[in-house]
Amino acid sequence: MDDALEQARRWVDADAPVLWLLGKTQSGKTSILAEITGQGHDAVGRGYRPMTRESRLYAFPPDRPVLRVLDTRGLADHADEDASQDLDRAREQAHLFLVVVRIEDLDIGEILDLVRQIRRQHPRLPLIVAQTCLHHLYGSGDRHPDPYPFDGTDDDRNRAGVPVELGRSILAQRRLFTGIKGEPPRFVPLDFTRPEQGVLPADYGADRLWDLLERALPEVAERLRLNRASEESIRARVILPYAMAAAAANAVPVPLLGGLGAASLQSAMVVRIARRLGCAGDFTALWRELAGALGTGFMAGFGGSWMAQQVLKLGLGWGTALVASWSFAISWAIGEAALYYFGEKAAGQAPEREALRARYRAALRAARDTYKPPETESAMRHRGS
Ligand SMILES: Nc1nc2c(ncn2[C@@H]2O[C@H](COP(=O)(O)OP(=O)(O)O)[C@@H](O)[C@H]2O)c(=O)[nH]1
Ligand SMILES: [Mg+2]
Incomplete structure (x- = not known):
């Protein structure tokens, strides 16, 4: 504890911009920080470091900070x-x-009082309001x-596509932030979820x-973006x-079913990987x-034949735990292949087919051996736990 406080002190003196996060517990502050720093939520x-x-x-x-973050729930903190x-x-x-x-959450009077007070003292401090946990207002x-x-x-x-209740709440919440001194806040609806929630x-x-x-802290954003x-x-x-x-969802990748359509979880995943790595292109x-x-023949052959054997040998149907683990493994392997492929392209190099396939094969094996199907709850549920 003393060490922690000591380090907090050193950070107070450090030379890096300070991002001030204000919000109730469980509002999503740590999740946002995990995204910004490219770390896990737990890390x-x-x-x-506790201050108060x-x-x-x-x-x-930690050693040479690019960004410092102050995470508070309020100001009244005389403890x-x-x-x-x-x-x-x-x-x-x-x-x-x-x-x-x-x-x-429309019960945010205390937060609003704080925001007003802080803006009175620092009218030029740029203000972003993150509206989080969007799926809490989704229907099934x-x-x-x-x-x-x-x-x-x-x-x-x-x-288009915004559920009525969500749209209403987005606006109702924003209205609460009117009349604050200085530039109006910039609003950003967000939903950062845990993998097992299946909200994609x-x-x-x-x-x-x-x-x-980037607009508010261009240099910091430029340096941290690499972590993404x-x-x-x-x-x-x-x-x-x-x-x-x-x-x-027992979602079998499209190429294995003989097509190349874009409408699959795996294709959505690949596009997001490519974008994170800085590769442009349409979906x-x-x-x-x-x-x-x-x-596609390779993919189907290498993942599909293994599964086909299991299904035939054991007389299984779709929808079994084994098919689930297979869907997991192949999706994982496609993800790893995409990491290699678009990583090479982003670095200005030409990906090699054999290396690409080797990465897919190795990932498929590793995932097949490690994946345990979750015992409960469908991950396609939209409400978090
Ligand atoms: N453990 C974990 N929880 C996450 C993750 N991403 C989002 N959450 C959830 O986000 C919710 C909001 O928590 P958090 O970001 O810690 O809010 P904070 O209390 O404002 O810091 C929690 O209920 C978590 O379940 C993640 O990667 N790991
Ligand atoms: Mg937190």
Whole structure:
């Protein structure tokens, strides 16, 4: 604890912009930080240093911070006289103010009072309001509108594919932020979910969040953006959620069924991987490119024959745990192949077919051996636990 406080002190003196995160517990602050730093949710949690009872400081990377983050639930935080001066200083240094509210939460009077008070003192402090957990307002048939349609204006209420209740709440919540001194806030609807929730994509809205960060803190955003393209981050934020959803839905990849259509979980996954790695192109083109390079015959042969044998030998039907594990493994392998393929392209190199296939094969084996089907709950559910 003393060490932690000591490190928090050192971070207060460090020389990197401060992002001030304000929001209730469980509103999604740590999830946002995980996205920004390219780390896992738990790793971020461990990286925080307590300052007072309600406020924590975080710096990334810890030794030579590019970004510091102050995470608070409020201002009234007199529990720890000792640290409160440090806390005041950290607040004084804030460069960007990010308020995080769950979309269904209209009981945010306290937060609003704080925002008003802070803007009175710092009218120029850029303010972003993240409206999180969008799927909490979905009905059972709803999906995230895709592509991401929101731009922060009042039109967000009526975008195609936005469930009525969600649209209403987006606007109602924004109305609560009117009349605040300084530039009006920029709003960004978000839904960052856990892989096992099966709400895809698991980083919904991240691109728009990055655009806003870039506007407010261009140098920081430029340096941190690289983390989004790390293999570790792509596995955690893209491949795992899609592979788990494919398993839960017993979603067999399209090429194995003989087609090359773009409408599959795997093609959606591949496109997101390509984009994170900085490769441009439309939805269908990127998927076709990878499937073509890998060879659809190869894919079907290498994943499909193994499964076909199991199905025949054991007399299984679709919808069994084995098919689920197969869907998981093949999705995972396609993800790994995409990591290699678009990673090479982004680096200006030509991907090699044999290396591509080797990566797919190795990943398929590894995933087949490690995957355990979840015992409960369909991951295609839309409400989180
Ligand atoms: N463990 C875990 N939880 C996540 C992740 N992404 C989102 N969450 C969920 O996000 C919700 C909001 O939590 P969090 O981001 O910690 O909010 P905070 O309390 O404002 O920091 C929690 O209920 C988590 O279940 C993840 O990658 N791992
Ligand atoms: Mg947290």
